[in-house]
Amino acid sequence: MDSEGSQKIAAVAEPDALLAPGHTFESVTDKISAIVLSRPVTPGWVFGALIGFGLLMLLNLVVTLLMIKGVGIWGIRIPAAWGFAIVNFVWWIGIGHAGTLISAILLLLHQKWRTSINRFAEAMTIFAVMCAGMFPLLHMGRPWLFFYLMPYPNPMWMWPQFRSPLVWDVFAVSTYFTVSLLFWFVGLIPDLATLRDRAKNRAAKIIYGMLSMGWRGSAVHWSRYEMASLLLAGLATPLVLSVHTVVSFDFTIGIIPGWHTTIFPPYFVAGAIYSGFAMVLTLAIPIRKYYHLEDLVTMRHLDLMAKVMLATGLIVAYGYATEAFMSWYSADQYERYMLWNRIHGPYHILYFMLITCNIILPQSLWSKRVRQSIPLLFIVSLIVNMGMWLERFVIVVISLSRDFIPSSWAMYYPTKWDWATFLGTFGLFFFLFFLFIRFLPMISIVEVRSLVHETAEEKAHS
Amino acid sequence: MPQIFHRSTNLIARVTIFGGALIVAALGFALYEIAMSPWYTEQNVTRQQPVPFSHRHHAGELGIDCRYCHTSVEKSSFAGLPPTQTCMTCHSQIWTNSSMLEPVRASFRDDTSIAWTRVNALPDFVYFDHSIHVAKGIGCTTCHGQVAEMPLTYRAGTLYMSWCLDCHREPAKNIRPRSEVFDPFYEPPSRSNPILVDGKEYTDQMAMGRQLVKDYKVKNLQNLEDCATCHR
Numbered sequence: 001m002d003s004e005g006s007q008k009i010a011a012v013a014e015p016d017a018l019l020a021p022g023h024t025f026e027s028v029t030d031k032i033s034a035i036v037l038s039r040p041v042t043p044g045w046v047f048g049a050l051i052g053f054g055l056l057m058l059l060n061l062v063v064t065l066l067m068i069k070g071v072g073i074w075g076i077r078i079p080a081a082w083g084f085a086i087v088n089f090v091w092w093i094g095i096g097h098a099g100t101l102i103s104a105i106l107l108l109l110h111q112k113w114r115t116s117i118n119r120f121a122e123a124m125t126i127f128a129v130m131c132a133g134m135f136p137l138l139h140m141g142r143p144w145l146f147f148y149l150m151p152y153p154n155p156m157w158m159w160p161q162f163r164s165p166l167v168w169d170v171f172a173v174s175t176y177f178t179v180s181l182l183f184w185f186v187g188l189i190p191d192l193a194t195l196r197d198r199a200k201n202r203a204a205k206i207i208y209g210m211l212s213m214g215w216r217g218s219a220v221h222w223s224r225y226e227m228a229s230l231l232l233a234g235l236a237t238p239l240v241l242s243v244h245t246v247v248s249f250d251f252t253i254g255i256i257p258g259w260h261t262t263i264f265p266p267y268f269v270a271g272a273i274y275s276g277f278a279m280v281l282t283l284a285i286p287i288r289k290y291y292h293l294e295d296l297v298t299m300r301h302l303d304l305m306a307k308v309m310l311a312t313g314l315i316v317a318y319g320y321a322t323e324a325f326m327s328w329y330s331a332d333q334y335e336r337y338m339l340w341n342r343i344h345g346p347y348h349i350l351y352f353m354l355i356t357c358n359i360i361l362p363q364s365l366w367s368k369r370v371r372q373s374i375p376l377l378f379i380v381s382l383i384v385n386m387g388m389w390l391e392r393f394v395i396v397v398i399s400l401s402r403d404f405i406p407s408s409w410a411m412y413y414p415t416k417w418d419w420a421t422f423l424g425t426f427g428l429f430f431f432l433f434f435l436f437i438r439f440l441p442m443i444s445i446v447e448v449r450s451l452v453h454e455t456a457e458e459k460a461h462s
Numbered sequence: 463m464p465q466i467f468h469r470s471t472n473l474i475a476r477v478t479i480f481g482g483a484l485i486v487a488a489l490g491f492a493l494y495e496i497a498m499s500p501w502y503t504e505q506n507v508t509r510q511q512p513v514p515f516s517h518r519h520h521a522g523e524l525g526i527d528c529r530y531c532h533t534s535v536e537k538s539s540f541a542g543l544p545p546t547q548t549c550m551t552c553h554s555q556i557w558t559n560s561s562m563l564e565p566v567r568a569s570f571r572d573d574t575s576i577a578w579t580r581v582n583a584l585p586d587f588v589y590f591d592h593s594i595h596v597a598k599g600i601g602c603t604t605c606h607g608q609v610a611e612m613p614l615t616y617r618a619g620t621l622y623m624s625w626c627l628d629c630h631r632e633p634a635k636n637i638r639p640r641s642e643v644f645d646p647f648y649e650p651p652s653r654s655n656p657i658l659v660d661g662k663e664y665t666d667q668m669a670m671g672r673q674l675v676k677d678y679k680v681k682n683l684q685n686l687e688d689c690a691t692c693h694r
Contacts (some may be wrong), residue, residue, distance in 0.1 A: 152490075155497055158623035196466070209466045213475070 011093060018113050018294030018451060024216050025449050028296075032191075032445045035291055036438065038375075049434040055427020060293070062420045063138065071141050073417040080400040080412035085139035088422050090247055090277065092132035092429075093173065094388060097240055099125030100180060103264075104136035104236035106228070112167070112454065113304050115447035116296045120287070120436070121182040127432045129177045131425040133453060134171065138421070165249040172246040173421035176239050183232040190225065190446045195310040227262050246270040251395065253334035258338040261326045267319030275388035277305050285374055287437065296443055303371045303431050308402025309384060310365040316391075317359045335405055347398050349391055357387025478661030496637035504623070508614040509579045512565050515615070521646050528602050528644050535602075539591040543578060546570045580617050582606070589694045598678050599637045602649055610646035625647070630686040637678070 065073060078081040099121035106114040138144045149170045151159050160167045193215035196208035247270035251259040261267070281302065286295040303453055327339040342351045361383050364370045371377065402409045436442065500506050529535060534542035546569040546694050555561055569576045582605075584590050595605075603609065607618025630634050639659050641642045642648045651657040652668040657664050660677075664670035675683075685691060 037595035153494060154622065155624050214467075214472065307653045308687050 011295075016300050017298055017455075018116070018300055019298065019448065019455055023045075023295065023448075023452050025452055028452055029194060029445050029449045031293075031296070032443050032448070033195055033391065036195060036206070036441055037198055037200070041438075045434065045438060048429060049438075050158050051428075052427050054433050056431045057427070058420055059424025059427055062417055062424055065417065066138055067143065068387030071139065073415065074387045075159070075415045075418050077410060079403055079408055079410055082400055082420040083397050083412055084140075084414050084422055085135045086250075087396050088425065089132050089135035090396075091389045092135070092425065093176075094244060094249060094272035095126040095276045095279045095385075096125040096132065096176070096180070096276065097244060097269070097337045098270035098280050099123070099128075099193055100183075100236050101133070101273055101276065102238045102241055102280070104185060104233040105230075106242060107233045111116050112451060113301055116298075116443050117280065117284060117305075118447070119187065119440075120442045121276075121281065122180065122187070123433065123440075123442070124279060124283060125180050125438045126177070126184060126278075127429045129173065129180065130432070131429050133173050133177065133426075134425065136166070136173075147263055163360045165246065165253045168246045169250060172239075173244045176243045176324075177250060179232065179236050179239060183229075186228050186232060186446075187444060188227070188440065189213060190217065191441045191444060193217065195441065201309065210405075211293055235308055240273075241269055244268045245431045249303070256399045256403055257332070257334040258327070258395065260325070260330075260335070260343075261319075261323045263322045263326075267316065267322070270312045270315035270319065271388060271391060273288050274309060274316055276384060277309045277312070278381040278388070281305055281309070281377060282385060283433070284436070285303035285381070289374075291437075293443065293444075296448060299311075299372060302339075302374070302377055303368075306365045306371040306377060306380075309362060309381075312367075313358065313362045313365075313384070320355070321330075321374055337402075340398060341402050342394060342398050345398065345402065347401075351394055352399070354387055354390040354394055357383045358391060362387075464687045477548060493554050498620070501540065503617075505617050505620050508612075508616045509581055511614065512576055513580055514613075516611045516613045518611055518613050519616055528609075528646070530556045535597055537593055539589075539593065541592045542671045574625065581617050582621065584621060590692065596643055598633075598680050599640050599641075599674055600629075600633075601636075601638050601643045601645070602628060603646060604638075608646075626692065630691075633680055633683070633685075633686070634668055634675050637674045637680070639674065640678070643646060 036053065062073075071085075072086065072229050074083055076085075084232055099118075102114050102121045103118040106118075137146050140146065148158075149160055149167060160170075179387070189212055192212035195210050199205045199208055245265040246269065248264040252264050281415070284297055287292055324339055327335040330336070344360075363382055364376070365380060397412045401412050483567060496502055521528065531548055532541040533543035533544070534540060545567060550570050553563055553566060557609050558567075565576060568574075596602075605619060607616075609615065609618075638650070639657065642657075649655055649668055651664045653665050657670060659670060659673065662673075664673075680686070
């Protein structure tokens, strides 16, 4: 980290640069690999990882209790049979979308600003999908029979119900997880080889060596690497759109008022990317500060991510407007009541909080001063995360708790175990993330080095 | 810098990748085979009974009708197990000193039931009715196998849902004329064994089956596959 070269590197990049000036191939490699290889374990990391581990153990406890007692420990009661589990599922899986968008779509669009944020955004995707995937399984009530969801030859001669969007979910989410994991791993291979070559410790050499699968950096390796990345990006691109589309079908196939707006799929996808970018910012801002990565993850990155949030946030706002319009225009008394119920019903505070968090406050991102202010950006990102969670709560719970027959209306209240499950997935997410920061290069060495080359060339030509 | 791995690692890596795929496939196959094996399904496995009752002797050699003992098969969901009195209609007169039959006589004397071991049992979440099957021309031997040739009774089918569905999806494969339902030696029509139904001679099961499905008004075939037909 303290190599001679780093003396000349500006600690903070200029606002519009993607990389601080003065970086060379070597300085980039030194800086990123040092975080994994030579940086001592700091109390800050231990503290964070322990909190994550503690919450993970809470998840362990809740899941055990759930297996013993069943889903009755949650607040789900008819008519609101979908509670926190589905809200959290949609929220977590939405968060994952930013990572795939950054690594796949921006790769195909040749956006260079993806290079220094794609690695940890992809890690975020994978961990978020793991958290998301757990909820539908736990929500089934008998999670140990999860394999009933897969079409496999069995003596019952039964297939899953292919007309059910819940089965589409299984395919959408498992494909998404597989492709994201492969994409992430393929991207890691050259960096793992770098770590293997630089590691001093024999165990580290062997582990990184096994993971790098014999990478020697030959021209053939590079050509295959490029081809594999391109193919996986091509596979992952439609997934950015399809996964949340399928998730929105979970709702639109149901007969509940408020779930039939035709804009649901694109509005869900935009919401997913919105919350995903908010989460990337929430993670990037503290990490970049703690590990002094301001020269790699520059203000320009944060600025661009804020702009993506602003754009997708506006699409989401348009989605809310369409929902309101459709419920009026449908002239259906239940649809119209649903809107009235959102604004005046027992959960109206949550609806107004949702509008505030997702539409009103993020408009501050129009101001360059807000986009350039790290504390404000961090606060906005947290607000959007919360707003997007509230959106799912509003969609799931407000519609379900008051459907067609007033005599069967009932309130939904989460129990302490609902909260514990939700917090527990945070434990899983953050514990995995802390391990990731410690044991894998959180920024792609290879891709940032290509950026060094390109920025140097641009300078030479100008 | 010395090499971390020996040359042979390349081979090991390749073997692990292909071997992994192979092991997963082999495991799946093995699990399926175990699930289908008599060890697990108890198909074709004879059960020990308190009295070594032989269907071969009673139903086969002596030609006693199934309904003589299983009296409720035409009226009820349950075919019925005979009370000891049914045994004693004959055995109060013949084989009265047989030691093999002592449990039967003891049961009669003490007015207690013989604790037979159940051979064919469906789970409680399956609604199954003997009477409707019999009424629509499904013979005893279709599900219970060649009972008239069993010295000790065993389960002839796996009792898996696939086994039920096999017929529910295509009842014409197994349906027979109502008059033949209780014939333990019934054989489906063939060239050497033509069967006469309503004045028409059939030499082919499928041709006869399709006609009988129509004649007996077997419910809309779609309904036979509905979950709620058996899981009520």
